[in-house]
Structures are given as C-alpha cells and as structure tokens.
Amino acid sequence: MESITVTFKLNGKTTAVAIEPLESLRTVLREHLHLHATKAGCGQGGCGSCTVLVNDEPVLSCLMLAALADGQEVTTLEGIGTPPHMHPLQTAFFDRFAAQCGYCSPGMIMAAKALLDKNPHPTRAEIAEALAGNLCRCTGYVAILDAIEDVVTQMQEA
Amino acid sequence: MNADLFIPRSLDEALSVVQTHGAGLLVMGGGTMMMAHLNEGIFFPKKVMSLARAGLSGVYRNGHTQIGATTNLTEVSQIADYPILSEAAYQIGGPAIRNMGTIGGNLYMPQPAGDLAVPLLAYDAHVELASASGSRTVSLEDFLAEPRSHRGVHELLVAVHLPDPTGYAAYLKLGRREANTPSVVAVGVRVVMDKQGQISDARLALGAVGPFAFRAKNAEALLIGQSLNAKSIADAAQIAMEESNPFTDALATAWYRRHMVGVFVKRTLEQLTK
Numbered sequence: 001m002e003s004i005t006v007t008f009k010l011n012g013k014t015t016a017v018a019i020e021p022l023e024s025l026r027t028v029l030r031e032h033l034h035l036h037a038t039k040a041g042c043g044q045g046g047c048g049s050c051t052v053l054v055n056d057e058p059v060l061s062c063l064m065l066a067a068l069a070d071g072q073e074v075t076t077l078e079g080i081g082t083p084p085h086m087h088p089l090q091t092a093f094f095d096r097f098a099a100q101c102g103y104c105s106p107g108m109i110m111a112a113k114a115l116l117d118k119n120p121h122p123t124r125a126e127i128a129e130a131l132a133g134n135l136c137r138c139t140g141y142v143a144i145l146d147a148i149e150d151v152v153t154q155m156q157e158a
Numbered sequence: 159m160n161a162d163l164f165i166p167r168s169l170d171e172a173l174s175v176v177q178t179h180g181a182g183l184l185v186m187g188g189g190t191m192m193m194a195h196l197n198e199g200i201f202f203p204k205k206v207m208s209l210a211r212a213g214l215s216g217v218y219r220n221g222h223t224q225i226g227a228t229t230n231l232t233e234v235s236q237i238a239d240y241p242i243l244s245e246a247a248y249q250i251g252g253p254a255i256r257n258m259g260t261i262g263g264n265l266y267m268p269q270p271a272g273d274l275a276v277p278l279l280a281y282d283a284h285v286e287l288a289s290a291s292g293s294r295t296v297s298l299e300d301f302l303a304e305p306r307s308h309r310g311v312h313e314l315l316v317a318v319h320l321p322d323p324t325g326y327a328a329y330l331k332l333g334r335r336e337a338n339t340p341s342v343v344a345v346g347v348r349v350v351m352d353k354q355g356q357i358s359d360a361r362l363a364l365g366a367v368g369p370f371a372f373r374a375k376n377a378e379a380l381l382i383g384q385s386l387n388a389k390s391i392a393d394a395a396q397i398a399m400e401e402s403n404p405f406t407d408a409l410a411t412a413w414y415r416r417h418m419v420g421v422f423v424k425r426t427l428e429q430l431t432k
Contacts, residue, residue: 004163020160020161021161021162021163021206022161022163022196022203022206024193024196024197043194043197043198044194044197044198045190045193045194045251045255046338048252048254051254057232057257058253058254058257059254059257059258060190060254060255060258062193062197063188063189063190063193063194063197063255063258064189064193064258065163065186065189065193065208065210067163067165067208068165068208068210068211111252111253111254114253115253129253129337130252130253131252132251132252132253132336132337132338133251133252133253133254133255133337133338134252
C-alpha cells in the first residue's frame, strides 16, 4: 500500500497529511507536521511523554495509529498555549519550577489539562492518579503536583 | 514500512478481511501492545487490521452482561455490577493507556500483562469468537489455554459474556510500583456462602504466575464446605502456591512470584472476612 491521507482537526485547524499506513500519531505530529512539543520517549506506553488529547481524552500518541486520527480532534501542547499566551498550567509549571529537564512537561500538562477539563476541583490524590502514566525522573513530582494545585486554586478564586 | 492497513467499519467487514487475509494478519484492538512492538523496530507486519472502528465497543445487559471486545479499559473500570473487574481495569496503566487498551486486546496480552483475565475468570466469563462461518462461545478458561497460533487467524474475539455475579469477590494486584506496571502476581477470588456461613462455591484466579491466567482449582476445592477462617485461608494459600507455575522476568523471580501468591491469596481471602 502506498501512503494514505488522513484529515483531522489539529489544534482547531483542519489538517490533511500523507502518512505511511502504520505510522504512529506521534511520528506524524513530530516528523510530518513538525510539532515537537509532543515528545518521543519510550515508545512503549511506559512514560507518558507523548500524551496528547484526542476528542479531549488523553491518549499516548506513540501507541496510536495515525490513521485512526482521521476525522478526530487532536490537541497537542502547541494548541493550548503559545509563548505570549501561555496556558495557566504552563505558567504554573514555570512559576513552580515543575520542570528540570522538561522532557515530561508536555505530557504532564496534557494529562493535567484532561483532568481539569473534567474535574476542575480535584484533590491532590486525584491529580496524582491522573498523572499515574507520566514519568518524571528529575523533580520527584512534588513541584508538578504543586503547580497543578496552584491552577486548581486559581480556578476556584476566579 | 510497506504494509496494508485495514480499518473495517463493521464486524462483517472485519470478518471478511480475516477470511481473505487469514494467516499473517495482525489484529489490533487498542494497539497498546502491538504499537509498542512496532516502535521497537524489530517487528514488520505486512497486514494489519485495527478493530477500533468496527463497532464492537459497548456494555449491554440482556439477562446477562455482554462487553464488546473493543470496550476500552476506562469504560470497563466504570462497570458497577462487577466490582473486581472494574477495580482490575482501573489498576492498569494510567488514564491514557486505559483510554486506548481494550478488554478483548487485554485477553491476548502475554503474561505478566493481561490482568483482566483474573477477575473475569473469577466471574465465570465466556468469550464469543466469530468467523465468517459463524460464532462460538467458549469459557474464558478454555480460551486462555488454547494455543496462541489458533487465534487472530480465522476468528475474532467479539465479546465477553458474564453471568450475573453471585457471592463476594476481592482482587489484589502486586506490582513493583503503585501504577502503570505489569503484575508480579494478581489474585481474584469470589466465594458464595450458604446460610451456615460455609462456602458453597469458590473461584480463585491467578495471573502473572503461569503461562496464562488460570483457576487454582485444588485451592478452590479445598475451600468448598469450609468457613473462611485462619486455617482454611492458610491452607488455600499454600495449595495455590503449589498450583502456580511462575516464571522469572525483569520484574520478579519465579521464587518471589510463588512466595507472593501465598501472601496475596491470604490477603485477598482475608478481605472477604471483613
């Protein structure tokens, strides 16, 4: 089979891309569409650094056939904030030093966003459960949980 | 990587792909295992079929409970009537993995993955296998024991069937960390008590301690006619250890797995006394 074309809504914009049949969504995002926030970590479903949202639900883009994105809505970190207009989670990660090497941050932020979109007032334990599939080998997680709790508090005050 | 990818839109379409391409066709549920193999770059299937759009997901109640093969683990974790099934599903991976992995795919996972077989054995699950020439329903126990080469080639697992649950059930999984990890051992038990508090029926299922998840039938037999007490629990735990056939891998040694069968069978049965 030659390449196939998939069309999906990527960060709000309809996007068509020619892919090889068995390419993962992660490969298509990074290597065809040059969106590099989504990280290529373990490729095994163990680290969560490739987490993106498909129809607002977190999935691991390294384990998803890009062909299955056809007709769906895909959101990557690039779609939720830009340097001049950062998402509150990005600002909180920055303020709380929740990144050391930063490799896990995009996946962490996407997993946290999926949680907060459904449950704006999670407990710290619920935040930790939402991040159960995301590994960070630098921070010890405390700063990450603090950052997300900050956003929860901000939303309560707003 | 040159390959044919099939994404059938119905079961009939999926079965016709199976009939046409037979051997050599790789069938994916949620892809959480097969995509991981592909990403390693050591595995080059020529023909792949994803069941993601074949309309096989959903939970139906109709005298019994039917769970479609591609129902994802998040959905399985929300099924209220089978508490240890939902618990086991919730303990797999993280939210993203649970949004992708399917109950059908989970039953094809090699040990030590594939935790769902453990609670499903405890609930006497059957699986429905379909081919172009019809369908058959077999007990999960028989399905798991079938040689792998028979699967995915001429028939598809389309649904899991569960009788209404009776008795009390408990499930415990031991992993090397709390989340997102395969099992060192997984234990699922269900016991039915008579009016005198004696066990009239028992299921004791073990995962990650054999070539596939299985029922420790000698331990089950020992429990019948007894009450749940320190002695019957200790005896069942001892026999379950003897019935296990554990392996050594990166997570645990066979010795440790067998030892923890004893510890976890005991803890699981003790939960039922509370």
